Structures are given as C-alpha cells and as structure tokens.
Amino acid sequence: MMVGDRLDRSILHQGRSMPRVSSRHVAGNCLRYGGPILELPKIAVVGAGSVGAAVAYAVMIDRLADRIALFDIDGARARAEALDLSHGLQFVGGGHVDGSDEPEVCRDADLIIVTAGAAHGPGRTRLDLASVNSALVRTALPPLLAVAPEAIVLLVTNPVDVVTFVAQEALGLPHGRVIGSGTVLDTSRLRHLLAERLAVAVNSVHATVVGEHGDSEIVLWSTASVGGTPLLDAIGPDGGQVAAGELDALLEQVRTAAMTIIAGKGNTNLAIGLATARIARAIARDEHAVLPVSVRVDVDGVGEVCLSLPAVVGRAGVLSRIAVPMDDGERSGLRASAAAIRSVIAALG
Numbered sequence: 001m002m003v004g005d006r007l008d009r010s011i012l013h014q015g016r017s018m019p020r021v022s023s024r025h026v027a028g029n030c031l032r033y034g035g036p037i038l039e040l041p042k043i044a045v046v047g048a049g050s051v052g053a054a055v056a057y058a059v060m061i062d063r064l065a066d067r068i069a070l071f072d073i074d075g076a077r078a079r080a081e082a083l084d085l086s087h088g089l090q091f092v093g094g095g096h097v098d099g100s101d102e103p104e105v106c107r108d109a110d111l112i113i114v115t116a117g118a119a120h121g122p123g124r125t126r127l128d129l130a131s132v133n134s135a136l137v138r139t140a141l142p143p144l145l146a147v148a149p150e151a152i153v154l155l156v157t158n159p160v161d162v163v164t165f166v167a168q169e170a171l172g173l174p175h176g177r178v179i180g181s182g183t184v185l186d187t188s189r190l191r192h193l194l195a196e197r198l199a200v201a202v203n204s205v206h207a208t209v210v211g212e213h214g215d216s217e218i219v220l221w222s223t224a225s226v227g228g229t230p231l232l233d234a235i236g237p238d239g240g241q242v243a244a245g246e247l248d249a250l251l252e253q254v255r256t257a258a259m260t261i262i263a264g265k266g267n268t269n270l271a272i273g274l275a276t277a278r279i280a281r282a283i284a285r286d287e288h289a290v291l292p293v294s295v296r297v298d299v300d301g302v303g304e305v306c307l308s309l310p311a312v313v314g315r316a317g318v319l320s321r322i323a324v325p326m327d328d329g330e331r332s333g334l335r336a337s338a339a340a341i342r343s344v345i346a347a348l349g
Contacts, residue, residue, distance in 0.1 A: 106151075
C-alpha cells in the first residue's frame with residue numbers, strides 16, 4: 001500500500017526560522033552540540049486541566065523551555081497552576097511560568113501544545129466528542145497563531161487524529177508543523193507490557209503501535225523485536241516468552257488501558273504528560289527522533305487523514321516518515337484504521 005506523506009522538506013520549513021543561536025553560556029538554559037549554543041524555546045500549553053498541568057510539569061522538569069505559558073479560558077486555574085509550578089523553579093534551574101486567559105500569554109511561543117477540550121463522558125459518542133473538540137480548535141487556534149506565527153502546533157486533545165486533521169485544515173500550515181501526539185503513549189504502554197512479560201528493560205523492547213489513537217490502532221508485530229531478536233524468538237532471563245496466541249490480548253490491553261486507569265482515578269494525565277514532553281523534547285533539541293506521531297497523509301483507497309506512523313521529529317516539526325515494512329495483515333489493518341478516522345472526519349462535514 002502506498003501512503004503519500006507529502007512531507008516535502010522545503011514545504012516543512014516554509015515560514016519557519018532556523019533554531020536561534022545565543023551567545024549566552026548558561027548551562028541550565030542551553031544545549032551545546034559541539035558548536036553554537038541553541039536557545040531553548042518558549043512553550044505554550046493550551047488547557048490548564050489535569051493533562052495540561054502534567055504536560056507543563058514534565059516540560060519544566062526536562063528543562064525544555066526558558067518560558068512556559070499556560071493558557072485557559074479559566075484564567076484563575078491557569079494562574080494558579082502557573083504559580084504552583086513557579087514555586088518549584090528553584091529545583092530545576094530557574095525559568096519563568098506564566099498563566100492567563102488572554103492569548104497574549106502565548107506570544108512568540110515556538111511550540112503550542114493543545115490539551116484543552118471535552119473528555120469522554122456518559123452519553124457522549126465518539127462523534128459528539130469529535131464535533132465539540134474540532135469546533136474548539138477551529139476557534140481557539142487562529143488567535144494563538146496570530147501572536148505566535150512561527151509556532152509548531154502539537155495536539156493532544158482527543159480524538160487526536162481527527163482534531164489534528166481539523167487543526168491543519170483550519171490553520172493552513174504545512175503538514176509537518178501540525179502534529180498529533182498519536183500513538184506515542186500507546187507504544188509506550190505496549191512496550192511496558194512486553195518488558196514486564198519478558199523481564200527485560202523497556203528500552204530494549206522495540207515494538208510500535210500505528211494508525212488511530214483509539215480502537216482501530218494496530219501493532220506492527222512483524223518488525224517487533226527485543227534487543228535485535230524477533231519478539232516471538234526472544235526469551236527473557238527468567239525464561240519468559242511471548243507466544244503468537246497472546247498478541248491479540250496484548251493489543252486489547254493497550255487499547256483498554258485508559259479505561260482501566262479512568263475506572264480507578266477518574267482520568268489519565270501523568271503518562272500522557274510524559275509522552276507529550278518526549279515529543280516536545282525531540283522538537284526543542286532538534287533530535288531527529290523517530291516517533292509514531294500523527295500527521296496528515298494520503299492513504300490509498302481512503303484519502304487524506306491524520307494517523308500515526310513512525311516519523312522523524314526535529315526542530316521544524318515532522319521532517320519525514322520512515323518507510324516501515326509491513327505484512328499484508330498490517331497493511332490491511334492500517335487501511336481499516338485510516339478508514340475509521342476518515343469516516344469521523346467526513347461526518348463532521
């Protein structure tokens with residue numbers, strides 16, 4: 001199956017300046033790459049709820065920005081979260097955190113992270129959620145881009161693939177500058193399960209969830225490995241091994257993980273905060289990291305959607321996609337996932 005990514009590098013860099021070079025030599029605020037020092041960006045987080053606060057907290061601890069701005073229509077909440085974070089700046093090397101209900105707080109942000117929006121609730125269908133949150137980004141994002149015209153936009157709001165598509169359409173930015181958090185967290189959940197099953201370090205597990213961040217997501221089992229060994233051949237130090245018959249159950253655990261957490265604590269926020277900060281780090285530090293983020297692509301037989309595939313992420317956003325080998329079942333599953341996303345986009349009108 002051909003998936004047209006349309007991520008031409010010249011388009012991706014259109015209207016986007018190169019990383020700022022600073023003459024300052026402050027170790028806490030700068031990174032050295034054997035040459036010039038790159039000044040870290042200002043990051044704005046839209047939505048000061050539990051997810052937005054977790055994202056801001058993770059970004060602050062990771063020292064990804066000199067300035068963090070929290071923007072929320074509930075100005076008191078935004079200011080309170082900003083003040084709470086500010087009281088911990090001493091322990092992470094300094095910086096600035098501001099909160100407001102005015103778009104001006106986001107001025108000159110290099111990265112805008114959108115977490116605001118309605119959540120799943122009783123009686124609310126997937127289409128209801130998509131409609132409400134798509135309307136929100138159509139309304140909220142243009143004023144923010146007016147004060148931060150060079151920002152990369154990173155969407156976390158669910159359903160993230162649909163919302164990312166709507167945001168890219170509304171803003172008219174190059175595809176690589178409007179990114180969804182995609183299946184970065186789903187992939188982490190999967191790797192955690194496999195690492196626990198095999199009793200190995202999670203960083204030694206290489207398996208990726210692609211497609212929709214939702215019920216139609218799939219795992220690329222054919223390329224999954226542990227320390228370079230195909231997953232089904234890997235044997236852990238305690239003799240643990242993953243059998244082919246377990247794969248569907250493992251995927252189902254990944255798909256339902258959020259509901260398990262919500263049943264116990266009412267929401268999910270900590271791991272998505274860390275996952276979002278991981279994407280932000282790839283952007284802020286120009287890592288060219290390969291992450292399964294959601295970006296607009298053209299899927300044969302389906303059309304244009306945003307969905308997750310391994311992509312190279314750096315200071316200009318998504319730079320390119322990685323052509324990952326897939327077997328016939330995985331290609332079919334990815335196409336079905338794309339069709340599920342496309343049906344919601346079409347229903348929005």
